[in-house]
Amino acid sequence: MTDLTKLGVAAIRTGVASGEFNAVEVAEAFNANVAAAKALNAFIVETPEKAIEAAQAVDADRAAGNPLGKMAGVPIGMKDLFCTEGVQTTAASHILEGFVPTYESTVSANLWKAGAGMLGKLNMDQFAMGSSNETSYFGNVISPWRRGGGDNAALAPGGSSGGSSSAIAARLCPAATGTDTGGSIRQPAAFVGISGIKPTYGRCSRWGVVAFASSLDQAGPMSRDVRDCAIMLEAMAGFDPKDSTSLDLPVPEWEAGLNSDLRGKKVGIPKEYRLDGIDEDIAAMWDNGIAWLKDAGAEIVDISLPHTKYALPAYYIIAPAEASSNLARYDGVRYGLRDLPDGAGLQDMYAATRAAGFGAEVRRRIMIGTYVLSAGFYDAYYTQAQKVRALIARDFEAAWAQCDLILAPTAPSAAFGLGEKTSDPLAMYLNDVFAVPASLAGLPAMSVPGGLDKQGLPLGLQIVGKALDEQGVLNAGLAIEERAGFTAEAEKWW
Amino acid sequence: MLAATTGLLAIRTTRNPMSVDKDTVNKIAKLSRIAISDEEAEKMVGELNGILAWVEQLGEVDCSGVEPMTAVIPNHLRLRDDVVTDGDVRERVLANAPAREGSFFGVPKVIE
Amino acid sequence: MSEYRIQGITGEWEVVIGLEVHAQVTSNAKLFSGASAAYGGEPNSHVSLVDAAMPGMLPVPNRECIRQAVRTGMAINAQINKWSRFDRKNYFYADLPQGYQISQLYHPIVGEGEIEVILDEKDANSPRKTIGIERIHVEQDAGKLMHDQHPTMSYVDLNRSGVALMEIVSRPDMRSPAEAGAYVKKLRSILRYVGSCDGNMEEGSMRADVNVSVRKPGEEFGTRTETKNVNSIRFVMQAIEVEARRQVDLIEDGGTVVQETRLFDPNKLETRSMRSKEDAHDYRYFPDPDLLPLELDDAFLEECRASLPELPDAKRARYEAMGLTAYNAAVLTAEAETAFWFEDLLAERVDPKQGSNWLLSELFGALNRLGKSLEESPVNPKQAAELLGLVADGTISGSISKQVFEIMLETGQGAAAIVEEKGLKQTSDTGAIEAEIAKIIAANEDKVAEYRSGKDKLFGFFVGQTMKAMGGKANPGVVNELLKKALDQ
Ligand SMILES: [Mg+2]
Numbered sequence A: 001m002t003d004l005t006k007l008g009v010a011a012i013r014t015g016v017a018s019g020e021f022n023a024v025e026v027a028e029a030f031n032a033n034v035a036a037a038k039a040l041n042a043f044i045v046e047t048p049e050k051a052i053e054a055a056q057a058v059d060a061d062r063a064a065g066n067p068l069g070k071m072a073g074v075p076i077g078m079k080d081l082f083c084t085e086g087v088q089t090t091a092a093s094h095i096l097e098g099f100v101p102t103y104e105s106t107v108s109a110n111l112w113k114a115g116a117g118m119l120g121k122l123n124m125d126q127f128a129m130g131s132s133n134e135t136s137y138f139g140n141v142i143s144p145w146r147r148g149g150g151d152n153a154a155l156a157p158g159g160s161s162g163g164s165s166s167a168i169a170a171r172l173c174p175a176a177t178g179t180d181t182g183g184s185i186r187q188p189a190a191f192v193g194i195s196g197i198k199p200t201y202g203r204c205s206r207w208g209v210v211a212f213a214s215s216l217d218q219a220g221p222m223s224r225d226v227r228d229c230a231i232m233l234e235a236m237a238g239f240d241p242k243d244s245t246s247l248d249l250p251v252p253e254w255e256a257g258l259n260s261d262l263r264g265k266k267v268g269i270p271k272e273y274r275l276d277g278i279d280e281d282i283a284a285m286w287d288n289g290i291a292w293l294k295d296a297g298a299e300i301v302d303i304s305l306p307h308t309k310y311a312l313p314a315y316y317i318i319a320p321a322e323a324s325s326n327l328a329r330y331d332g333v334r335y336g337l338r339d340l341p342d343g344a345g346l347q348d349m350y351a352a353t354r355a356a357g358f359g360a361e362v363r364r365r366i367m368i369g370t371y372v373l374s375a376g377f378y379d380a381y382y383t384q385a386q387k388v389r390a391l392i393a394r395d396f397e398a399a400w401a402q403c404d405l406i407l408a409p410t411a412p413s414a415a416f417g418l419g420e421k422t423s424d425p426l427a428m429y430l431n432d433v434f435a436v437p438a439s440l441a442g443l444p445a446m447s448v449p450g451g452l453d454k455q456g457l458p459l460g461l462q463i464v465g466k467a468l469d470e471q472g473v474l475n476a477g478l479a480i481e482e483r484a485g486f487t488a489e490a491e492k493w494w
Numbered sequence B: 001m002l003a004a005t006t007g008l009l010a011i012r013t014t015r016n017p018m019s020v021d022k023d024t025v026n027k028i029a030k031l032s033r034i035a036i037s038d039e040e041a042e043k044m045v046g047e048l049n050g051i052l053a054w055v056e057q058l059g060e061v062d063c064s065g066v067e068p069m070t071a072v073i074p075n076h077l078r079l080r081d082d083v084v085t086d087g088d089v090r091e092r093v094l095a096n097a098p099a100r101e102g103s104f105f106g107v108p109k110v111i112e
Numbered sequence C: 001m002s003e004y005r006i007q008g009i010t011g012e013w014e015v016v017i018g019l020e021v022h023a024q025v026t027s028n029a030k031l032f033s034g035a036s037a038a039y040g041g042e043p044n045s046h047v048s049l050v051d052a053a054m055p056g057m058l059p060v061p062n063r064e065c066i067r068q069a070v071r072t073g074m075a076i077n078a079q080i081n082k083w084s085r086f087d088r089k090n091y092f093y094a095d096l097p098q099g100y101q102i103s104q105l106y107h108p109i110v111g112e113g114e115i116e117v118i119l120d121e122k123d124a125n126s127p128r129k130t131i132g133i134e135r136i137h138v139e140q141d142a143g144k145l146m147h148d149q150h151p152t153m154s155y156v157d158l159n160r161s162g163v164a165l166m167e168i169v170s171r172p173d174m175r176s177p178a179e180a181g182a183y184v185k186k187l188r189s190i191l192r193y194v195g196s197c198d199g200n201m202e203e204g205s206m207r208a209d210v211n212v213s214v215r216k217p218g219e220e221f222g223t224r225t226e227t228k229n230v231n232s233i234r235f236v237m238q239a240i241e242v243e244a245r246r247q248v249d250l251i252e253d254g255g256t257v258v259q260e261t262r263l264f265d266p267n268k269l270e271t272r273s274m275r276s277k278e279d280a281h282d283y284r285y286f287p288d289p290d291l292l293p294l295e296l297d298d299a300f301l302e303e304c305r306a307s308l309p310e311l312p313d314a315k316r317a318r319y320e321a322m323g324l325t326a327y328n329a330a331v332l333t334a335e336a337e338t339a340f341w342f343e344d345l346l347a348e349r350v351d352p353k354q355g356s357n358w359l360l361s362e363l364f365g366a367l368n369r370l371g372k373s374l375e376e377s378p379v380n381p382k383q384a385a386e387l388l389g390l391v392a393d394g395t396i397s398g399s400i401s402k403q404v405f406e407i408m409l410e411t412g413q414g415a416a417a418i419v420e421e422k423g424l425k426q427t428s429d430t431g432a433i434e435a436e437i438a439k440i441i442a443a444n445e446d447k448v449a450e451y452r453s454g455k456d457k458l459f460g461f462f463v464g465q466t467m468k469a470m471g472g473k474a475n476p477g478v479v480n481e482l483l484k485k486a487l488d489q
């Protein structure tokens, strides 16, 4: 029998539906891989019994001839930012250690309704703040990838959805949820050679997802290929009256709409992303991407996104500002950690709890956010950043007059080693330089594998689309996937 | 490492006109309700100044006549009907309380 | 309108007052969650996961709360902002689960308006004054802390957390405790007319933050203090009085007033600094990223306007035009319940003058005696109209109507049924009345002689005797006529 853990979402769904294998067998196979991969530290909590339960229900439905959901029989990993009823949810923070939600996030509930099962809660950067998965209270996630030539240095799986990327690349799950605030789906996908899409802001409900920066946070799927992303996004997305920013639109049939024929499509290449010091492997991969899209029938046009340079600084005002307020609820009163030093009053308890509960990066961002919102600085920082954000959105609007999609690298480099960038927060922030503009504008954006660099590490190509045009993004992703022939896998060492 | 990069990846290290000192760091920490040691505050001075100096390049963008962004995607605020659909879930509300006192959350005594 | 002056050692001082009134919006559910907004309830029972600020919970605004704020704004002729938005006011306190209050700072839903107040509602000649309203915004209420349940702990109850409030901010236009009292009264009356707030100050549905400063008349405004959460009109007036006095004494003693929040202690009749809130002064307001801007369309505004009732000032003018006294018109319109009761009475075709006199004397007198409010009145407008109709058409006399009303209050029976059952119908049967008059004249010859010799006042005595003999059921007009005829012959 084939190794079921080699299969992706579509293959598992089809196999289960046809009776080639049953869902419980699939769940057991992935449970075993999860159990054997502690070295990657991809999961904070493992829930093998949940995976089995969901699989049994699918098998029973199939036996009874009931219709099966879009994700029937597919066990997945759930980023620990999604609240899951009865299962600890921490956002990888000490401050939420032991917190067991009495509710289920809309996105995860949608997935369970579609027949998916949960293998466990995936590790991540604490409160989704980070690009390397080195800020988790529960330890670093290790990428399954290693540089070639006997270099055994542990590499970052990217972040913040690094548990998701590592687990998929290591075949601990065929797919996983991610969230993307400033690149947190795309960059980790790029680092481990998988696909991931951040849909248009408002497609996936934020209800029940631990908030980082509300105006940017968006959930999306991560998986081994474009089709699997389309299937899973269909299951995750949808209008939710409990989220005021949710889009009241029907969910398109993205999987059925997949079509890699790009004739008639124009793809823009933003000149501002062509950095002077750009990594040559990245530049070469980008050129390959352009050639592939041409081959698929697309017309390539040069475009300009003049405010690109300001996206990252604007992001590092807006996201921390929102976070400083969103994270005020972690105060040791209603849930989570409480640190009550002897004789402490209420305000001392807050300060002690939050100092002990939040990691260094979270504390740093809360402080930045507090500062930029504080009296006398609000307009200079926050208002100005929101104006620049409007200009960045306008840049994209102007670009859409010339093209339908934009192609760029996902990240400025391949995966770096753990610890290589932790000493300088700014150096770490720069990792998201290509990912952040689309986040600020709320646009759908996807990363697909574009090849390997000289060290044998995966690189990602990013496609950005117009608002609501996930289909266009997925189709271009598919066109690249079909031509890139990316089959490389991390060699198993864990 | 940063000096090697230019363009988009460059970090401007111009003097920060709103430079943060240790007192300011302590003030922000207090506003944020995060206890901070002296060494931490010391270290944070450098980090915050670095980040703030970098974000201050936004000041060079001409934003005259530009409204700050209010909605990422054109969308309208939906209003719900005035119907009681929730509440009466005390056990769920109190389930994770670090110091539950009967039907209440307990906190160190507040003197008003 | 009033020259309220505080006498200091250095001369006279004037007090300058502005009020921020928090009025709970009348609604079934909370502003951003589906939990009940009802007063009371077991601790932490009217609480949703949103109100408890669980991770990942999001606010969704309640249309009715927005609608009521708009209607209130329209009732004070205010600017309604079709584009507004919610901001977060960030601070840490145990009654504030989110760590921020969702409020409106930069773009409130209601802009400038005004309210006309009359110092003494019951005096038609009482001076009037227009108090400016700066804004009304919508925001969340906080939870409640209890400090007396445990030696070392305070208890948190989130039942109030997230209930919708309107914050109605006046201009610093008031110059005396009486003006401030009249303003709160009038505001409460408007809110009740509109139905946007029940105005129940005991339950905390309305409370005022009182901004007070003092100055020498004609000089610049002084530094103000804000006395928080004063929860009755009397306390508002007292708090102003004592706070103004304190400031005058302080300044004359060489001190300076500090801008701070204070607390009013009605037992000690003093205000005290609230030190616990001292360092929470950088609220870091910014637009709530969980909520989009609030945009109101014309249809919504039209419905708000169309659903507004006639407001107290307009109603009072109309009543005066109907011929009611200024006093009656003022008293009938001062409280919404009275006005609505009276309207119901008018709808039953009761004569306005007869109805207003009866309502203000008979009904109010009875309710006073019974210790009941108008809402608890055992007699409803329909029943009252039946009673008044019997008087109007001569079926019973005014004095019998009082008797009937007493029985109505006791038994809940209808007026006509009581009159029928007890045989209280008034008689105009001249024969029967003349027979009684003849008997009375015969039995009181001395008094007849006195009357005839010029003691006119005795006429009342004969009326009384006749009515008594008739069991009160004789038509007083007929009795008068027949008595005159018999005595003057
Ligand atoms: Mg106030």
Ligand SMILES: [Zn+2]
Pocket: C022, C139, C167
């Ligand atoms: Zn307020």
